[in-house]
Amino acid sequence: MKTGVNATRLAIAAFIVPYVFAMDPTMMFVGVEHWYQVALICLTSVIGIYGVASGLAGFTYTEMPWYMRIAAIAGGLLLLAPSTWTDIAGLAIVAAVIAFQYLLSKKKKAAAA
Numbered sequence: 001m002k003t004g005v006n007a008t009r010l011a012i013a014a015f016i017v018p019y020v021f022a023m024d025p026t027m028m029f030v031g032v033e034h035w036y037q038v039a040l041i042c043l044t045s046v047i048g049i050y051g052v053a054s055g056l057a058g059f060t061y062t063e064m065p066w067y068m069r070i071a072a073i074a075g076g077l078l079l080l081a082p083s084t085w086t087d088i089a090g091l092a093i094v095a096a097v098i099a100f101q102y103l104l105s106k107k108k109k110a111a112a113a
Contacts, residue, residue, distance in 0.1 A: 060101040075093030
């Protein structure tokens with residue numbers, strides 16, 4: 001059972017990407033008017049998948065507490081939804097989690113030294 005859970009946590013990105021295609025066909029160049037629409041959906045999808053994957057793994061720069069894991073997963077899922085407001089909210093959440101993780105890792109390294 002443990003192997004199955006770990007495999008699911010690692011392969012969640014491959015599971016989510018087809019849903020991004022279905023929710024916003026812009027990623028497949030369907031109904032595209034400008035190139036930046038494709039770039040935006042690709043960028044937000046990559047950051048969103050990173051947020052979900054890091055939340056499920058429980059680690060970015062250092063070990064995440066449970067509330068940060070939930071925030072990273074929620075922010076990543078918001079980035080995968082095709083809306084400007086969800087993209088802004090998701091980006092803010094994922095960026096805050098990554099920044100906090102970075103500062104926490106620097107603090108731990110300074111304390112260890």
